[in-house]
Amino acid sequence: MNLKQLADHLKLSPTTVSRALNGYPEVSEKTRNRVLAAAEANHYHPSHHATRLAKGKAHVIAHVVPLSVHTMINPHFSDFIAGAGLTYAKAGYDMILRVVMESEEEAVYRSFAKDGRVDGVIVHGPRVGDTRIALLQDLGLPFVVHGRTMADDADYSWLDVNNFRAFERATNFLLDLGHQKIALVNGFEDMVFAARRRDGYLKALKDAGIPIDPEIMFSSEMVEPQGYQALKKVLKQAKAPTAILLSSILPALGAVRAIHEAGLVPGKDVSLVVFDDQLSFLQNSGDIPMFTSLRSSIHDAGTRVAEMLLSKINQPDSGFCHELWEAEFVLGSSTARPPQA
Amino acid sequence: MNLKQLADHLKLSPTTVSRALNGYPEVSEKTRNRVLAAAEANHYHPSHHATRLAKGKAHVIAHVVPLSVHTMINPHFSDFIAGAGLTYAKAGYDMILRVVMESEEEAVYRSFAKDGRVDGVIVHGPRVGDTRIALLQDLGLPFVVHGRTMADDADYSWLDVNNFRAFERATNFLLDLGHQKIALVNGFEDMVFAARRRDGYLKALKDAGIPIDPEIMFSSEMVEPQGYQALKKVLKQAKAPTAILLSSILPALGAVRAIHEAGLVPGKDVSLVVFDDQLSFLQNSGDIPMFTSLRSSIHDAGTRVAEMLLSKINQPDSGFCHELWEAEFVLGSSTARPPQA
DNA sequence: TTGTATGCGTTATCAT
DNA sequence: ATGATAACGCATACAA
Numbered sequence: 070m071n072l073k074q075l076a077d078h079l080k081l082s083p084t085t086v087s088r089a090l091n092g093y094p095e096v097s098e099k100t101r102n103r104v105l106a107a108a109e110a111n112h113y114h115p116s117h118h119a120t121r122l123a124k125g126k127a128h129v130i131a132h133v134v135p136l137s138v139h140t141m142i143n144p145h146f147s148d149f150i151a152g153a154g155l156t157y158a159k160a161g162y163d164m165i166l167r168v169v170m171e172s173e174e175e176a177v178y179r180s181f182a183k184d185g186r187v188d189g190v191i192v193h194g195p196r197v198g199d200t201r202i203a204l205l206q207d208l209g210l211p212f213v214v215h216g217r218t219m220a221d222d223a224d225y226s227w228l229d230v231n232n233f234r235a236f237e238r239a240t241n242f243l244l245d246l247g248h249q250k251i252a253l254v255n256g257f258e259d260m261v262f263a264a265r266r267r268d269g270y271l272k273a274l275k276d277a278g279i280p281i282d283p284e285i286m287f288s289s290e291m292v293e294p295q296g297y298q299a300l301k302k303v304l305k306q307a308k309a310p311t312a313i314l315l316s317s318i319l320p321a322l323g324a325v326r327a328i329h330e331a332g333l334v335p336g337k338d339v340s341l342v343v344f345d346d347q348l349s350f351l352q353n354s355g356d357i358p359m360f361t362s363l364r365s366s367i368h369d370a371g372t373r374v375a376e377m378l379l380s381k382i383n384q385p386d387s388g389f390c391h392e393l394w395e396a397e398f399v400l401g402s403s404t405a406r407p408p409q410a
Numbered sequence: 411m412n413l414k415q416l417a418d419h420l421k422l423s424p425t426t427v428s429r430a431l432n433g434y435p436e437v438s439e440k441t442r443n444r445v446l447a448a449a450e451a452n453h454y455h456p457s458h459h460a461t462r463l464a465k466g467k468a469h470v471i472a473h474v475v476p477l478s479v480h481t482m483i484n485p486h487f488s489d490f491i492a493g494a495g496l497t498y499a500k501a502g503y504d505m506i507l508r509v510v511m512e513s514e515e516e517a518v519y520r521s522f523a524k525d526g527r528v529d530g531v532i533v534h535g536p537r538v539g540d541t542r543i544a545l546l547q548d549l550g551l552p553f554v555v556h557g558r559t560m561a562d563d564a565d566y567s568w569l570d571v572n573n574f575r576a577f578e579r580a581t582n583f584l585l586d587l588g589h590q591k592i593a594l595v596n597g598f599e600d601m602v603f604a605a606r607r608r609d610g611y612l613k614a615l616k617d618a619g620i621p622i623d624p625e626i627m628f629s630s631e632m633v634e635p636q637g638y639q640a641l642k643k644v645l646k647q648a649k650a651p652t653a654i655l656l657s658s659i660l661p662a663l664g665a666v667r668a669i670h671e672a673g674l675v676p677g678k679d680v681s682l683v684v685f686d687d688q689l690s691f692l693q694n695s696g697d698i699p700m701f702t703s704l705r706s707s708i709h710d711a712g713t714r715v716a717e718m719l720l721s722k723i724n725q726p727d728s729g730f731c732h733e734l735w736e737a738e739f740v741l742g743s744s745t746a747r748p749p750q751a
Numbered sequence: 752t753t754g755t756a757t758g759c760g761t762t763a764t765c766a767t
Numbered sequence: 768a769t770g771a772t773a774a775c776g777c778a779t780a781c782a783a
Contacts, residue, residue, distance in 0.1 A: 082754045114524035119776035122459040122759050147488035154509035166505050168495035183455035292691040329670045350633040423770045460760035463775050
């Protein structure tokens with residue numbers, strides 16, 4: 070059943086039926102009710118593509134996820150997408166998830182910009198020297214970035230966590246406790262967020278006059294085995310670190326496993342500070358949380374980024390929007406003074 | 411630049427240009443090359459909605475995820491979606507992720523069925539007494555179920571893991587080792603997969619003549635704290651279980667944490683068998699994996715379910731397709747004979 | 752308040 | 768091998 074058939078059935082013109090359905094004021098209450106009832110009774114749903122073609126708006130947001138070396142569809146991503154997805158749904162937007170090989174990514178953006186199937190996109194996980202932002206600016210496709218580049222971040226909209234400050238702060242906290250040897254278990258440092266975290270860590274060490282030791286700095290995918298393997302290595306070093314800074318709860322769990330296997334106690338023999346994205350399935354909460362952490366909800370970030378994009382789409386001339394969130398410091402039971410101090 | 415403009419530019423009719431672009435055989439090679447070159451040069455991309463309207467096919471698959479009591483967007487889901495998404499992309503399909511409140515779920519399916527915006531849907535996590543399957547059959551919208559109902563599973567397509575057998579087998583393995591008291595840390599048992607797992611566990615206990623103890627059976631969301639809390643409870647019981655059967659690696663990590671805190675050693679004082687979805691960020695691998703497990707890749711399931719749906723859409727009369735995957739038993743280092751045996 | 756005519760950008764049908 | 772014309776199903780400017 071399409072609009073014309075419904076109109077014929079009601080002995081009205083398609084125009085009037087369309088107006089009644091879309092809430093135009095000029096149609097009489099009587100007619101509107103007749104139309105609404107008939108639409109309901111006949112399970113009428115307007116054709117999506119016809120509507121979009123006529124209106125010129127897609128009501129769709131795309132998230133393009135490059136399925137590259139380090140898989141982007143990970144638990145961090147799923148919590149982010151849950152927040153964003155709910156926001157879209159509430160606003161009547163659909164969310165397209167487009168998994169692409171890295172080589173096709175540019176072509177996908179180009180077609181999105183031209184074929185009108187989406188109104189905007191979210192850019193995930195900007196890398197150092199990322200070319201996507203310039204491309205999207207060039208294409209004129211509305212976008213918001215979760216994260217930002219290393220510089221030149223004024224001429225596009227983004228939401229980011231102050232990763233530099235969070236890790237500088239975490240390092241200082243450990244230094245204040247008396248730790249002199251602090252390891253870093255970081256994500257891939259070609260990702261901007263990870264690079265900034267490293268820089269915050271290095272800055273704090275430098276300010277404290279502590280030499281950098283590449284042997285206790287790790288950078289790879291933030292998964293459980295990462296933390297396990299890093300601690301296996303580090304714990305057998307002659308002068309092992311007494312504290313570890315980790316980029317996610319996932320490697321932190323692996324770290325705890327390795328520490329236990331070595332017959333040591335986390336939060337006593339080895340201190341751990343973790344960046345906590347508040348992943349819904351790994352709640353680090355309770356009165357005294359398991360981990361001392363810097364906390365910022367990636368779910369909330371997804372919600373907010375989605376809101377930013379929607380308002381950008383509905384008010385194209387509203388200028389750029391920047392939000393830098395400070396992570397919250399939370400004292401847990403994974404930190405103490407170093408053993409010998 | 412649209413088709414007409416491109417045609418004018420080339421001094422050809424839109425028809426010919428369309429044919430050249432879509433690979434119809436009747437257009438001359440010379441013309442085709444001219445058209446292709448001009449399209450490239452002018453960054454021409456056909457309007458998505460116009461194409462879909464004219465063709466009557468959406469080239470879109472939807473995954474409807476009810477954001478209900480137990481959040482469906484979890485790490486299991488994200489690995490599933492990664493597999494499915496890549497399959498769609500390869501086949502030139504888009505994937506819509508629609509997050510819905512449970513109350514609107516039916517309305518969403520109804521509109522999808524009528525408005526032509528999607529060609530088919532994937533049904534996630536069927537519950538006991540799930541009404542979605544009957545609804546979709548009624549609506550005539552192509553679908554494939556990941557999982558299946560408790561009965562009547564002949565008249566729709568599904569892919570499932572043999573959860574009953576996996577848990578029966580795991581229980582028998584522990585019984586054979588000499589364990590008499592085996593706890594179960596399960597997902598929500600209103601989900602069919604969890605109900606089947608429980609039934610497999612109960613069957614094995616019954617066959618061995620071991621009484622059921624509700625005090626050591628847990629059913630809730632499969633997250634890290636679930637395993638932690640369950641083991642906290644269980645370990646302080648007078649006659650504590652010597653083995654635990656867990657529905658996911660996530661609670662297993664929590665279980666390990668609780669065991670360590672109690673000063674015990676997993677795989678020695680307490681044995682653990684885990685259902686391992688092979689979550690990409692928690693690899694339970696290596697020569698001797700951390701956990702003894704029943705293994706079945708949820709990523710591969712996503713891939714296969716997507717393939718099934720696509721072939722169903724392209725051959726609507728091909729009948730129903732059923733795949734029951736057996737989980738692979740993998741011996742790890744988390745199991746041993748019970749301490750006193 | 753309702754209807755007519757036209758456009759949205761393609762593909763499909765039928766000529767030539 | 769190419770073109771004119773009619774769908775596809777809706778929205779909207781303009782008329783009545």
